Amino acid sequence: MIAALIYVVSLVVLIQFFVYYCRSALASSRKVALSARVRDAAGVGGDSVAADDFERFLELVRLCPENSADRAGIRAVGTYYSLLHVLARLSQTTVPSVAAWAERERQGCSHFAAVALDRRISFSRDLFVQQASSRP
Amino acid sequence: MLGPVDYALWVAGFVLEAAVVVSMFYRGALARYFSIAVDMACTFAAQCAQYVCSLKFGVSSRQYFHFYYYSDALRTVVLFFVVIQLYQHAFAAMGASRYIRGGAFLLLVLTMILSYIVVRQHKAHLTEGFVVELGQDLYFVGTVLTYILWGAMMKLRERPAWLMQLVLALGIYFSATAGTYALRDLSPAWRGSSLIWVSPIAGLWLPVAWTYTFLATPEKPLFVTSRIAVKAQ
Numbered sequence: 001m002i003a004a005l006i007y008v009v010s011l012v013v014l015i016q017f018f019v020y021y022c023r024s025a026l027a028s029s030r031k032v033a034l035s036a037r038v039r040d041a042a043g044v045g046g047d048s049v050a051a052d053d054f055e056r057f058l059e060l061v062r063l064c065p066e067n068s069a070d071r072a073g074i075r076a077v078g079t080y081y082s083l084l085h086v087l088a089r090l091s092q093t094t095v096p097s098v099a100a101w102a103e104r105e106r107q108g109c110s111h112f113a114a115v116a117l118d119r120r121i122s123f124s125r126d127l128f129v130q131q132a133s134s135r136p
Numbered sequence: 137m138l139g140p141v142d143y144a145l146w147v148a149g150f151v152l153e154a155a156v157v158v159s160m161f162y163r164g165a166l167a168r169y170f171s172i173a174v175d176m177a178c179t180f181a182a183q184c185a186q187y188v189c190s191l192k193f194g195v196s197s198r199q200y201f202h203f204y205y206y207s208d209a210l211r212t213v214v215l216f217f218v219v220i221q222l223y224q225h226a227f228a229a230m231g232a233s234r235y236i237r238g239g240a241f242l243l244l245v246l247t248m249i250l251s252y253i254v255v256r257q258h259k260a261h262l263t264e265g266f267v268v269e270l271g272q273d274l275y276f277v278g279t280v281l282t283y284i285l286w287g288a289m290m291k292l293r294e295r296p297a298w299l300m301q302l303v304l305a306l307g308i309y310f311s312a313t314a315g316t317y318a319l320r321d322l323s324p325a326w327r328g329s330s331l332i333w334v335s336p337i338a339g340l341w342l343p344v345a346w347t348y349t350f351l352a353t354p355e356k357p358l359f360v361t362s363r364i365a366v367k368a369q
Contacts, residue, residue, distance in 0.1 A: 003269075003321040006276050010315035013283055017307035020286070021345075024300050028353050070352050072344040119352070 272317035
């Protein structure tokens with residue numbers, strides 16, 4: 001009985017912690033403006049990125065050399081994005097306000113991925129410069 | 137017999153624990169979050185000792201089983217010190233450090249007394265079930281403490297981004313592990329299932345998330361929740 005209670009409480013708390021962890025990661029990246037090179041690389045025209053751009057940014061991120069520092073954040077936000085995608089689809093017709101909130105959060109995920117791409121491009125350039133300077 | 141996945145998890149654990157300490161040093165946070173560095177060092181030492189124990193007795197031996205779970209329980213107690221330090225940072229502005237120290241000391245003494253009583257009562261049969269139950273209880277206490285801290289932080293006007301992410305990552309670790317232990321305690325049939333991988337993977341989550349916090353998250357406080365931030369924009 002106690003184990004069942006602990007299991008249920010832990011599961012509920014885990015979901016809460018996970019959602020807020022992702023939201024705090026999104027909140028810290030929301031303040032970062034996208035650079036021109038990311039806009040050029042991803043073909044972003046306007047000031048903000050679209051909710052559906054997440055996958056495209058993620059593919060570009062995967063093309064860059066791995067940086068272990070951002071791996072956890074990208075994976076966690078990727079999972080959060082997938083959950084939001086399901087939630088948006090389910091609530092589209094039944095609860096439009098929830099669908100609208102999920103859409104805003106998905107847009108935040110896309111912005112997070114764009115910021116991650118920007119960091120990876122900088123990291124790749126630094127690596128390239130280091131390699132070029134170490135050559136005899 | 138250890139497989140390649142076990143070795144990969146072990147090596148990844150060592151590398152990531154070192155990465156946390158290096159990233160803290162790099163961002164000048166080593167002194168401020170010293171308990172995290174101590175926890176990483178303890179985890180590193182425990183993993184080395186577990187490896188030696190596995191070589192000496194074998195991974196399927198009772199000795200290794202008990203050593204693994206009791207060292208894990210001790211490591212959870214070390215994690216409580218991390219929680220205490222996070223409490224101190226969260227309430228530093230309110231001048232409540234003295235009360236937190238007192239409360240933490242009381243909590244520690246109560247945990248020690250409770251553990252002593254439980255071990256004394258079960259000393260004749262320190263079985264597999266008892267070890268799993270002890271781990272489950274310790275992780276659940278950690279979950280509750282982290283949840284209270286997070287709830288209190290949500291009431292604060294100023295929420296440092298680092299502190300917020302450190303607390304949330306710790307909460308994910310505690311709750312995921314407590315849930316896994318509880319599930320194993322519910323049905324002994326699940327003890328040998330794929331659930332045995334959850335704890336080592338959750339163990340990797342903590343250093344990965346903390347390294348990410350120190351390296352990729354700006355230290356600036358998150359003054360408002362993202363919901364309010366959207367309104368402000």
